[in-house]
Amino acid sequence: DAGVIQSPRHEVTEMGQEVTLRCKPISGHDYLFWYRQTMMRGLELLIYFNNNVPIDDSGMPEDRFSAKMPNASFSTLKIQPSEPRDSAVYFCASSPPRGNEQFFGPGTRLTVL
Amino acid sequence: AQSVTQLGSHVSVSEGALVLLRCNYSSSVPPYLFWYVQYPNQGLQLLLKYTSAATLVKGINGFEAEFKKSETSFHLTKPSAHMSDAAEYFCAVTTRVGKLIFGQGTELSVKP
Numbered sequence: 001d002a003g004v005i006q007s008p009r010h011e012v013t014e015m016g017q018e019v020t021l022r023c024k025p026i027s028g029h030d031y032l033f034w035y036r037q038t039m040m041r042g043l044e045l046l047i048y049f050n051n052n053v054p055i056d057d058s059g060m061p062e063d064r065f066s067a068k069m070p071n072a073s074f075s076t077l078k079i080q081p082s083e084p085r086d087s088a089v090y091f092c093a094s095s096p097p098r099g100n101e102q103f104f105g106p107g108t109r110l111t112v113l
Numbered sequence: 114a115q116s117v118t119q120l121g122s123h124v125s126v127s128e129g130a131l132v133l134l135r136c137n138y139s140s141s142v143p144p145y146l147f148w149y150v151q152y153p154n155q156g157l158q159l160l161l162k163y164t165s166a167a168t169l170v171k172g173i174n175g176f177e178a179e180f181k182k183s184e185t186s187f188h189l190t191k192p193s194a195h196m197s198d199a200a201e202y203f204c205a206v207t208t209r210v211g212k213l214i215f216g217q218g219t220e221l222s223v224k225p
Contacts, residue, residue, distance in 0.1 A: 042215070
């Protein structure tokens with residue numbers, strides 16, 4: 001079975017540009033999570049969805065960040081406009097119904113110049 | 114509210130030595146506990162999980178952890194370290210399906 005798929009794996013952009021990160025969860029999973037990892041702040045939960053509905057977005061740092069899940073097999077995390085302090089590794093993870101464990105994707109390394 | 118504290122941001126052991134990574138949790142209700150491993154430039158991979166069955170949990174790659182309610186601990190151990198164990202390890206807690214609370218991580222170095 002394919003795991004969680006994220007694209008792109010690396011993204012380099014300039015300050016002020018829009019960035020879109022993509023995630024395909026494991027088929028049949030009904031929870032989807034977006035995390036950000038930095039040296040300074042560690043692993044932070046940004047937002048999570050259940051059955052395509054956002055449940056908790058309290059970790060989204062500011063209005064420049066938005067996330068959508070239009071269907072069970074696809075989610076996006078958008079940053080507009082991007083800033084150098086957004087540079088981090090962004091992970092997507094998914095969980096099965098009634099399951100606690102999360103399965104992580106390989107991450108997207110974002111660099112904002 | 115739940116929380117997790119990992120004692121020691123960096124642990125160094127010699128190859129063949131015991132590995133002990135410490136995790137203490139706080140939870141007002143019985144928790145579910147997890148250890149994840151992250152190798153360089155990769156995502157997090159589940160090592161093992163405690164879900165209120167046996168208190169001694171065995172995971173992949175020879176790791177195990179023991180749930181001690183009286184000490185609110187869930188320490189990760191491995192009898193003999195291997196070079197390939199060098200990675201960052203995260204402890205996590207939840208009390209329901211959904212959100213996990215992660216610790217700050219412990220980087221394990223293994224010396225030859």
